[in-house]
Amino acid sequence: MSAVATLSSKGQKTRERILEVALELFQERGYEATTMRMIATAAGVSLGNSYYYFPTKEHLVQGFYNRIHIDLVAASKEQLAKARSLRERLRVVMRAQVDVMLPYHAVSGALFRSALTPGSPLSPFSEASGPARRKAINYLREVIDGSGSRFPADLAANLPELLWLYELGLVMFWVHDNSDGQRRTYELIEDSSDAIVRLLGMANLPGLRAIRKRMLTWVAAVIKENAGPLVLEGTSTAD
Amino acid sequence: MSAVATLSSKGQKTRERILEVALELFQERGYEATTMRMIATAAGVSLGNSYYYFPTKEHLVQGFYNRIHIDLVAASKEQLAKARSLRERLRVVMRAQVDVMLPYHAVSGALFRSALTPGSPLSPFSEASGPARRKAINYLREVIDGSGSRFPADLAANLPELLWLYELGLVMFWVHDNSDGQRRTYELIEDSSDAIVRLLGMANLPGLRAIRKRMLTWVAAVIKENAGPLVLEGTSTAD
DNA sequence: GTCTATAACCGGATAGAC
DNA sequence: GTCTATCCGGTTATAGAC
Numbered sequence: 001m002s003a004v005a006t007l008s009s010k011g012q013k014t015r016e017r018i019l020e021v022a023l024e025l026f027q028e029r030g031y032e033a034t035t036m037r038m039i040a041t042a043a044g045v046s047l048g049n050s051y052y053y054f055p056t057k058e059h060l061v062q063g064f065y066n067r068i069h070i071d072l073v074a075a076s077k078e079q080l081a082k083a084r085s086l087r088e089r090l091r092v093v094m095r096a097q098v099d100v101m102l103p104y105h106a107v108s109g110a111l112f113r114s115a116l117t118p119g120s121p122l123s124p125f126s127e128a129s130g131p132a133r134r135k136a137i138n139y140l141r142e143v144i145d146g147s148g149s150r151f152p153a154d155l156a157a158n159l160p161e162l163l164w165l166y167e168l169g170l171v172m173f174w175v176h177d178n179s180d181g182q183r184r185t186y187e188l189i190e191d192s193s194d195a196i197v198r199l200l201g202m203a204n205l206p207g208l209r210a211i212r213k214r215m216l217t218w219v220a221a222v223i224k225e226n227a228g229p230l231v232l233e234g235t236s237t238a239d
Numbered sequence: 240m241s242a243v244a245t246l247s248s249k250g251q252k253t254r255e256r257i258l259e260v261a262l263e264l265f266q267e268r269g270y271e272a273t274t275m276r277m278i279a280t281a282a283g284v285s286l287g288n289s290y291y292y293f294p295t296k297e298h299l300v301q302g303f304y305n306r307i308h309i310d311l312v313a314a315s316k317e318q319l320a321k322a323r324s325l326r327e328r329l330r331v332v333m334r335a336q337v338d339v340m341l342p343y344h345a346v347s348g349a350l351f352r353s354a355l356t357p358g359s360p361l362s363p364f365s366e367a368s369g370p371a372r373r374k375a376i377n378y379l380r381e382v383i384d385g386s387g388s389r390f391p392a393d394l395a396a397n398l399p400e401l402l403w404l405y406e407l408g409l410v411m412f413w414v415h416d417n418s419d420g421q422r423r424t425y426e427l428i429e430d431s432s433d434a435i436v437r438l439l440g441m442a443n444l445p446g447l448r449a450i451r452k453r454m455l456t457w458v459a460a461v462i463k464e465n466a467g468p469l470v471l472e473g474t475s476t477a478d
Numbered sequence: 479g480t481c482t483a484t485a486a487c488c489g490g491a492t493a494g495a496c
Numbered sequence: 497g498t499c500t501a502t503c504c505g506g507t508t509a510t511a512g513a514c
Binding site: 109110112113114115116117118119120125172173175176184188191192195198199202205207211214215218221222 | 348349351352353354355356357358359364411412414415423427430431434437438441444446450453454457460461
C-alpha cells in the first residue's frame with residue numbers, strides 16, 4: 001500500500017529520512033516554498049532518487065496523514081482510558097487531534113488542499129487512504145464502545161463513520177481557524193461534542209425518526225460512493 | 240475587482256475570448272492537461288499576453304465561478320417565479336445549479352480543488368470571491384422571501400447564509416457523485432430540501448431551541464471568520 | 479496608458495545509465 | 497537503489513507597439 005512495492009531496511013530508513021526533513025521544511029518554509037530539490041538535498045539524496053520513494057510531492061502529504069494518526073493515538077490513549085461518558089471521550093480525542101496538528105497549522109491549507117479533490121489519492125475517501133481511514137474509524141469505534149451509551153441499531157452501525165465525518169469537519173474548521181492558538185476550534189469541540197451527544201440522545205423523538213433515517217442513508221451513501229464498499233450494518237472491514 | 244485595473248472594450252473582448260476557449264478546453268481535455276500555451280494559441284494571443292488578462296491559471300477558474308452564477312440565475316428565474324413553497328423554490332434553484340454545472344462535471348474536481356483552501360483567492364469565503372458570494376447569498380434571500388415562510392428572528396437573519404452553505408455542500412456532493420447523470424445528487428436535492436424545510440419548521444421545538452441557537456452562532460462564526468464581517472442580524476451588505 | 483510579444487526562469491516530474 | 501540529464505508547463509522579465 002506504500003508508494004514503493006518492497007523496501008529494504010536501508011530503503012525504509014532513507015524513506016523515513018526524506019519524510020522527516022520534508023515535514024520539517026514544510027513547517028519552516030511552507031509547502032509551496034519547499035522544493036523537491038531542497039528536500040532531496042537536506043535528506044542527502046539526489047532529486048531523482050527522492051522520486052523513487054515518493055512518486056509525487058503530494059505523496060509526502062500522505063506520509064503526513066499517517067504520522068498524524070499515530071501521534072493522535074499516542075496523545076490520547078491514556079486520557080481516553082480514564083474518560084467514561086461519550087461526551088468526554090469524544091472531547092479527549094478531538095482535542096488530541098487538534099493538539100498534534102498544531103505545528104502544521106500554518107501549512108495546513110496546502111496540506112489539506114487535495115483532501116477534498118475526488119479521485120486524488122490524497123482524498124481521505126480514496127483507495128490509497130483506505131488504511132489510514134479504517135484506522136481512524138476504528139479508533140472512533142473504540143471511543144464509542146468504551147462509553148456506556150447504546151443507540152438504535154441503524155444509528156449504532158453507522159456511528160463511527162458519522163463521527164469520522166464530524167472529525168473531518170472539525171479539521172476543516174481548524175484549518176480555517178485564525179484565532180490565536182486556534183482557540184475557537186477548541187471551543188467548537190466543547191460545544192459540538194455536547195450538541196452531538198444531545199442529538200444522539202434525541203434520535204428517537206417522534207418527529208425526528210424519519211429525518212434520522214434519511215440522513216443516515218445519505219451519510220452511508222457519501223462514504224460508500226467515495227470510499228467504496230464499507231460498513232453499512234455493523235460488519236466492520238477492520239484493518 | 241477584476242484581474243486587470245482597466246480594460247478597453249477590445250480588451251474586454253480578448254479577455255472574454257480567452258476565458259471562452261479556456262473553459263472549452265477544460266471540458267474537452269481536463270484542467271491539468273490544458274496548458275496555458277494551448278489556451279493562448281487557441282485564443283490567438285501570445286502566452287505572455289494571456290497573463291495580462293489572467294494573472295494565474297487559477298484565475299480562469301474564478302471566471303468559471305462567475306459564469307456559473309449567471310447561468311444559474313438565467314436557468315432558474317422563470318421557474319422560480321412560479322414556485323410558491325420554500326421547498327419547491329429551494330429545489331428549483333438547487334436543480335438549476337446542478338444543471339448548469341453539468342458540462343463541467345468531469346473537471347469539477349480540479350476546478351473546485353482550491354475552493355476549500357484557506358487564503359486562496361478562489362475560496363468561496365475569500366475577499367476576491369466576495370462579489371460572487373454576495374450575489375449567490377442575495378439570490379437565496381430572494382428564494383426565501385418569495386416563499387410565504389416566516390421564521391424566528393435569529394434564524395431568519397442567518398438563513399440565506401445557512402442555505403448558501405447548504406448549496407456549497409450540495410456542490411461538493413455533486414463533485415464526488417459518480418452515478419450516471421449525477422442522479423444521486425438530484426435525489427439528494429429532493430430529499431434534503433424536504434428535510435431542511437421540516438427542520439426549519441421544528442426550529443422552535445423545546446428540546447431543539449438551545450441547539451439551534453448554538454449552531455447558528457457557529458455558522459455565523461464560520462462565515463464571519465472566513466469571509467470577513469457579514470450579515471449577523473439581518474442588515475444586508477447587499478451588492 | 480493599454481496591449482502584445484519573445485525569451486528566460488524555476489520547479490515538478492521522467493528517462494535511462496550505472 | 498542511486499545518479500545525471502532532460503523535459504515540460506506555469507510564471508516572470510522585459511522590451512516595445514498601438
